Amino acid sequence: MNKNDHEFIQLRPQRIVKTKAWPMNIPVKVEVVGVSRTMPLSACLCEVETEDGIKGYGFTAITEEDVVASAINNVIAPTVMGRDAITTEAIWEELNWVLTPRGQSGYASHAIAALDIALWDIKAQAMGVPLWRLLGGAREEVPVYTTFGFGFLSQEELVAAAKHWVAQGNRRLKMTVAGEAMRHRHRRDLEAVIREDAARVMAVRDAVGDEVDIYIDANCNLDPVHAFKLAKMLEPVNLGFFEEPVLQNDVRHLSELRRRTTVRIAAGQNEGQAFRFRDLLVEQAVDIIQPNVAITGGFTQCVRIAGMAAAFNTSIANGGAWPFHNMHLHAGLANGGLVEYHHPAVLLCEQIFTGLPVPENGVLALPKSPGLGFSPNMDAVEEFSRNPSACGNGKG
Known part of the structure; x- marks a missing residue:
């Protein structure tokens, strides 16, 4: 030739x-x-x-x-x-x-x-070319879930907020649990914390019905005992996943928790080293692994981690927010998954970036322009x- x-x-x-x-x-x-x-x-x-x-x-x-x-x-x-x-x-x-x-x-x-x-x-x-195409161009849009449920909302406000987001076309909702319960200055009786959390999640499920996916995130704020108790309380709710349920993403405790509950376990958004993801996969500690390009060493390392997940037939998803950067990873790769449309994080991005895409009916379309497809407001x-x-x- x-x-x-x-x-x-x-x-x-x-x-x-x-x-x-x-x-x-x-x-x-x-x-x-x-x-x-x-x-x-x-x-x-x-x-x-x-x-x-x-x-x-x-x-x-x-x-x-x-x-x-x-x-x-x-x-x-x-x-x-x-x-x-x-x-x-x-x-x-x-x-x-x-x-x-x-x-x-x-x-x-x-x-x-x-x-x-x-x-x-x-x-x-x-x-x-758009960045997602450079990464592989597996799809032109990604599914999103909306993180909306925060501890400052009362149970009644939480239910109203859930209904609001569903009315806007969002069929996947995530809420936080456990607050900062394990941190010294916020320390509370964990038994009371998880009972309250369970009641709040159940109230949201009753309000939005079974057709809406619900996810919860403890932000590494629970010890293994109380993470297990909360997971068992919420098994009837049919959660999409329980994110970062235990302190420090302890691999041994995550693995044990996953074996003892039917709730799917997710973790990894705040990890920085690839070997930590290897350990999560080898020890069968998670159902969903969550590298975040804005935290986990950028696209270079997250592509490697996604490859490991594919080899273990384990799903990946975006946890830890920043959807407009992470959408490129999940659109680029064949095993890309859910992207987190974290409401406060999106509001932050809207103050410093222009040209951000907006999801419609739970789907975020990727930009066609070269690079990231959006620009900072300097x-x-x-x-x-x-x-x-x-x-x-x-x-x-």
Whole structure:
């Protein structure tokens, strides 16, 4: 075959000339069924620019935004200066050794995630394709579930909110349980906590009927004993999954819980190292594994984790919010699953990004434009970064 018989894409190197991160504290005002609550959420935006003028934007959240921004600006930026942004695998591996040389995770995983997302945004723009197509283009839309049920809602308000979201076309709903029950300053009698949680979930089930999927999330706030008790109480509810039921995503306790209940178990959204997902899979600790591109080391690592899940015939889903970044992973891969349309997180994104898609009837259509398909509002980003105290401590 003569090479002149075909057109070849000549993808020139995209040398990095600038990397910058902005830490932000953003006030998010949640208003539903007559209830209004403002909460501060933290986030960090990362911009990478190449010598050709292509700019990619990465993002991370649910962390100490100042620490992550400092890691990007003072450690990652000089490390990647002059590197070819297209070489995402090589850059990810180097950053992994720079930031997590002995298997640590924590803030390093968030910082790598923000940089990696920006690089994939650049790569897709340079190739002229949407990011989800670059990742494999398995589907043009993804199913979403709506996270709506928070502890500040009374049971009556929770039921009204559930009905509201179902009326808007949402057939998959997630609510939080356990609050911050295990944390010292919020510590409560766990028996009372789980009884109250069970009553709240059952009330929502009675209100929306059996045709709506219900998921719950304990955010790693329960010990194994009370996680098991709550799961058994809620077996008749036919939950879609019980997310992060036990402290620290303890693999041994998750595995035991999964064997002792019919409720499906999900976890992984806050893990930073691939071996943690390996352990969850090998120990048969989860029914659904939840890598999050904004937390779990970006697209580079989440694609690997999704491959492991496929080899174990285990479903993947987005947990931990940030649907507009995670939708690309789940649309790109053949084993992609549910994407979390976390209401407060979406409200945050709407304040700093433009061009965000809106789900219709429980489905989110992927953008057709190259890269991520949406853009940061840099005036808003700069304002939130300049005024971090405007909304409290930012650790909501």
